[in-house]
Amino acid sequence: MAQSSQDSSVTKDGMTAAQAVDRIEAAAPPRPHDRRLHARGAVYDARFVPSGQVSQWTTAACLTAESEAVVRFSNGSGRYDADDRVRGVRGMAVKFLDADKGVMDLVAATFRVFPSHNPEGFIDLVEALGKAGTEGGLADRAKGKLAAAGKFATVLAQHPESRGALKSFAGQQAPASFATARYDGLHAFVLVDEAGERRPFRYRLVPQLGEVELDSAYGETLAPDFLIGDLDSRLATGPLSFTLVFQFAEPGDPTHDPSQAWPEHRPLIPAGQLHITARSAREDHWQQQVFDPTRLAPGVDLSDDTMVTFRRHAYSVSAERRLAP
Numbered sequence: 001m002a003q004s005s006q007d008s009s010v011t012k013d014g015m016t017a018a019q020a021v022d023r024i025e026a027a028a029p030p031r032p033h034d035r036r037l038h039a040r041g042a043v044y045d046a047r048f049v050p051s052g053q054v055s056q057w058t059t060a061a062c063l064t065a066e067s068e069a070v071v072r073f074s075n076g077s078g079r080y081d082a083d084d085r086v087r088g089v090r091g092m093a094v095k096f097l098d099a100d101k102g103v104m105d106l107v108a109a110t111f112r113v114f115p116s117h118n119p120e121g122f123i124d125l126v127e128a129l130g131k132a133g134t135e136g137g138l139a140d141r142a143k144g145k146l147a148a149a150g151k152f153a154t155v156l157a158q159h160p161e162s163r164g165a166l167k168s169f170a171g172q173q174a175p176a177s178f179a180t181a182r183y184d185g186l187h188a189f190v191l192v193d194e195a196g197e198r199r200p201f202r203y204r205l206v207p208q209l210g211e212v213e214l215d216s217a218y219g220e221t222l223a224p225d226f227l228i229g230d231l232d233s234r235l236a237t238g239p240l241s242f243t244l245v246f247q248f249a250e251p252g253d254p255t256h257d258p259s260q261a262w263p264e265h266r267p268l269i270p271a272g273q274l275h276i277t278a279r280s281a282r283e284d285h286w287q288q289q290v291f292d293p294t295r296l297a298p299g300v301d302l303s304d305d306t307m308v309t310f311r312r313h314a315y316s317v318s319a320e321r322r323l324a325p
């Protein structure tokens, strides 16, 4: 589980975080002040109530005592005008706020496994999706579809590990609500206890309302950006909750590669409940912040997964650009 000594802002094959963001921007040209992916989102206040079931494995107080948090839900597209009614990635990012309990971010999405074992494969897919979404008239869209099909074929030839993830993703419809989707963190992290004992785990956020997909006929009656309004109106009648669940690895389970699932029968332990209460009164402030999957409280550590440290740099590049005057 040793950390690589390689500069984590550059992939093994030489792509820098800035180049990755350049390619994301070219695939779906962003509005200047938006996130380069997950552009449209809204921020909510939340409270985490621990289950007590992971306290023996970590010294992270934010996971073992009640903590204040904010949550940003998002459509995964880099286009601010992305359509919530169609299948695609949705994101849930959590920031634990109590400094005395250790600040920490969870950044999760509706993938079950990541579609690529390296950042290049992910960027290739973003480019293929960008081609598929070509704007313009019918002729342009037909051309876009052809170009996308060609690009997808190339990506799959170069990244055979993407097949399984894309197949499972193709079977997932759009969620009916941000509150009825399951969000996975995908990367392995490590819980560290008082004695320094290390236990690799992955996290997921499971909706208390269950997973409910959008009925496509009903979807036709909704606005393309219905998800945020849906959450706001559900919250008017009370909090919405998710269970933070940890999946523990067994020896031999790959911790370096988010494109490889661990067997589903690995222990799944509820770490606690995250109760989402209301739209944040400080929305503008939180929209500007970065939710960084490598921001970890003492008692939680990185694993040997280098993609997550590359993400940290890509998120900083995106933030620098979107916050530039």
Ligand code: HEM
Binding pocket: 020, 021, 024, 034, 035, 036, 037, 038, 041, 072, 073, 074, 090, 091, 092, 093, 107, 108, 109, 114, 118, 119, 122, 184, 185, 186, 187, 258, 289, 290, 291, 307, 310, 311, 314, 315, 318, 319, 322
């Ligand atoms: C090499 C892999 C990846 C790259 C290059 C990448 C890139 C990005 C970028 C540039 C942003 C915008 C950041 C900002 O401006 O603050 C972003 C946001 C986001 N990404 Fe990724 N990402 C990667 C993998 C993942 C994975 C594995 C997940 C989920 C497990 C994920 C979930 C999210 C979410 C939820 C957001 C929105 C966070 C927020 O609300 O602030 N990404 N990503």
